[in-house]
Amino acid sequence: MARKLVPEQHEEKRQLILEAAHRCFLRHGLQGASISMICKEAAMSPGHLYHYFPGKEAIIEQMADEYLSALHKHFEGQRETRDVATVLLSEIWSMNSWDDAAHCRILFELLAEAGRNERIRNILARNSDGVRRLLSDTLTAGQARGEVDASLNTEHTAAMLIAIVDAAPMLPLMLPGIDFDESRKLITTMVRRFLEPRQ
Amino acid sequence: MARKLVPEQHEEKRQLILEAAHRCFLRHGLQGASISMICKEAAMSPGHLYHYFPGKEAIIEQMADEYLSALHKHFEGQRETRDVATVLLSEIWSMNSWDDAAHCRILFELLAEAGRNERIRNILARNSDGVRRLLSDTLTAGQARGEVDASLNTEHTAAMLIAIVDAAPMLPLMLPGIDFDESRKLITTMVRRFLEPRQ
C-alpha cells in the first residue's frame, strides 16, 4: 500500500536542482542568484525545493563540492601517460574552447566566497588536497625518471600548478582577443620549461 | 552664497566613500555589501551618499577602476631594473605576507563579476591593457638584450604573466598551510625559467 521510498528519484531531483542552480550561479553569481530564480530554472516551487535542500547554503556547498571534484577529475586515469606536463595540464587540454572555460568561471565565485566563508574554504581545500596529492605523486615519479627537475619541492609545485590551471579562465576576461589554442600552448610551454631538469 | 572652489572636498568625500566600500566589499563581497553597510562604514547617511554617486554600480565601477590601477602600479618606475623577472613580478615582491595578498582578494570578486557584467569586464580589460603593454615592452627590451627567449610572443606572454600574478592570492585558499616566501620564490623561479633564452 505504502509507496516505497525511491531514493534514486530523490537523488535525480537533487541533481536537477544542482544543475539549475549551477546555471543560475553562472549567470548571476552565488549571491545574485535567488532561490526563486533557481526554482524557475528547475521548474519547481520554492516549497518543494526546500524538500530537497535545507537552504541556499546547502545548495551552494554541494554544488561547489561536485563542481570542484568534476573540474579536477581529468587528472585521474592519466597517471600512466609519459609526458608529465601533459598530465598536469590535462584539464586545460581537455577543454575545447573558451566556452568550456567560461563554464569554469564559477570557480571565481567560489574563490571570492571562500575568502569570507569558512565552509566554502574548507570544501575548496578538501578538493584541492586530492588533486595536489595526485600531482605531487606524478611529479615525484617524473623526478625518479629524470624528467622533472629533482630540486623542486613537489608539494609546493603541485599547489602552484593547480593555481595556474585554475587561473586559465581569467585570460579571456583580461585579454578579450586572445586565441584559445595559443594560450593553451603558452601555458604548456611555461610549465614544461619550469619542470624540465636543469643541466 | 555661490561656492565654487570646493571640488577638492567633493573629491575627498568620494574617496572616503570608495575606501569604506572597499572594506565592505572585502568583508562581504560585491553583492553582499549593502549601501547601508557602506553608509555606516563611511559614517554617512544614505541620502548623502547618493549625492556623490548615482548608485551602487557606480561605486563598484570606480572602486574597481582605482583598485586595479593601484594593483598594477608597482610595475611603473621599475623599467630600468636589470632583471626582467623581478620587474614582471614586482607586484608579488612588494607584498610582505598573505595578509597583503588577502587584500587582493577583491580581485576575485571582480573576476566573478566581470564574467557577467560587461562594464566591469571592460574596466578589467582596460586596466590590464596598460599593464600588458608595459610588460610587453619590458619583454621586448629583454629580448633585445638577449635576456629573454626571442621566440616568445611578447603580447601573449605578458597576458599570461598577469594572470599568474593575479592567481597568487588563490594559493592560501587552496592550500591553507603554505608558506608565503617559498611560494613567492617558486613563482619567480618558474617565470625565470620560462623566459630565459634556450641554448
Added chain:
Amino acid sequence: MARKLVPEQHEEKRQLILEAAHRCFLRHGLQGASISMICKEAAMSPGHLYHYFPGKEAIIEQMADEYLSALHKHFEGQRETRDVATVLLSEIWSMNSWDDAAHCRILFELLAEAGRNERIRNILARNSDGVRRLLSDTLTAGQARGEVDASLNTEHTAAMLIAIVDAAPMLPLMLPGIDFDESRKLITTMVRRFLEPRQ
C-alpha cells in the same frame, strides 16, 4: 477486501495525533506549532494525518475539548466528600508540582484563542458549563448543610471559582520563586474563608 471492524484502530490513531499535537502546542503554542512538527512528533506523514483530521483547526478543537474535559474531570466522583472547599479545589490538590501546572499552560493558549475564535470560545463555554453546574450543585448542597454562606449566588460563585483555579498556573510565571505547596494552601484558605457562613 472490505474491512469494517477497525474503527478502534482509527480512534487510536486519532488519539495518538492529538497527544502529539498537545505536546507541540505546549512547546510552541497553537499557532507556532506546525502541521509538519505534529507529523514528526506523531511519526506520521502529512498526507496520512489529513486522513484522520480535516485540518489543523479540527485538531486544535478536538484537542481543546478533550483537554478541558480532562482538566475538569477531577471534580467528578468527589461529590460525596464532606468538605466543600476540598471538592472545589480538587483540581489544584490533584496536582503535585508546578510541573503539572506547567502542563496546564495550554489553557492560556486556549483562553487567548477563545478571545478571537468563536468555535474555541464555544468549546470553552460548553466545558465550563458542566463543571459550573457541578460546582453550583455542590455549593447549593453545602448551603443546605449550613457549610456555605447562604447569601452567595451559587451560579456566579461557581464561575469565579473556576476562573481562580484556572488562574493558578499563572503564579509561577509572575513570581518565579514561589513555592507550590504554600500557594496551594493560600488559595484554599481564601476559598474557605470566602465560602464559610458569616455569623
Added chain:
Amino acid sequence: MARKLVPEQHEEKRQLILEAAHRCFLRHGLQGASISMICKEAAMSPGHLYHYFPGKEAIIEQMADEYLSALHKHFEGQRETRDVATVLLSEIWSMNSWDDAAHCRILFELLAEAGRNERIRNILARNSDGVRRLLSDTLTAGQARGEVDASLNTEHTAAMLIAIVDAAPMLPLMLPGIDFDESRKLITTMVRRFLEPRQ
C-alpha cells in the same frame, strides 16, 4: 542646512506602531498578527517599520512592557485610600464593562507566550514585581491598622491577588452571559472576606 534630529517625532512613530501592533495582536494573537498586517494598520511600509524596530520580537516586547505597566498603574496614587480591598482591586474597579476587560485579553497572549519565551517571562516578572511590592506594602500597612489578618504572608498574598485580578477577563470567556457588575462585586467580596481579621 542639515535637518535636526527630532527624537519626539521618532518616539511618536514608535508609539503609533505599538498601538497598531496592540490592535493587531488583540485581533489575531501575537503569532497570528503579521508584520504586514501591522504595517497596514499603522499605514506604513514594511521597510519603514524596520526603521523603528529591529524586528517583530522587539515590538512584542516593548508592547508587553508598556501594556503591563499601564495595566498595573491603577494601583499607584491610591495608597492613602482607607479600604484595603478597594485599593487592591482598583484595577477591576476602574473598568466599566467587559469591553474594557476585553482589552486586557492581550494578557492571555502574554501568559501563553511567557510559558515558552524567557524574555517575555522576564518582562512579566519584572512588571509584576513592582506591583507586588506595592500590594505587599499596602497589606502590611493594613495589618498594622488591624484591618488585615495579621497571619497572612503579605508577599504571597499579594502575588495571588495579582493573579486573581488578571484572571478576571477570563470570566466572560467561560461564562458568556455573566454580568459585569455582579462579578466585580463577587470578587471584591471574596477578597474582603479573605483579608479581614479573624476573631
Added chain:
DNA sequence: TATGAATGAGGGTTCATTCAT
C-alpha cells in the same frame, strides 16, 4: 492505509533608492 512529492501564498526581513526638510 500510508507515503512523500508538490504547491503557491505568505511569513519576517533587507534592499537600493528617493524625498522632504
Added chain:
DNA sequence: GATGAATGAACCCTCATTCAT
C-alpha cells in the same frame, strides 16, 4: 551639503494543504 524618513519589491524560507501512487 546633509539628514533620516519613507517606499515597495525582492530576499530566503515555512506554511497548511492536496495529490498521485
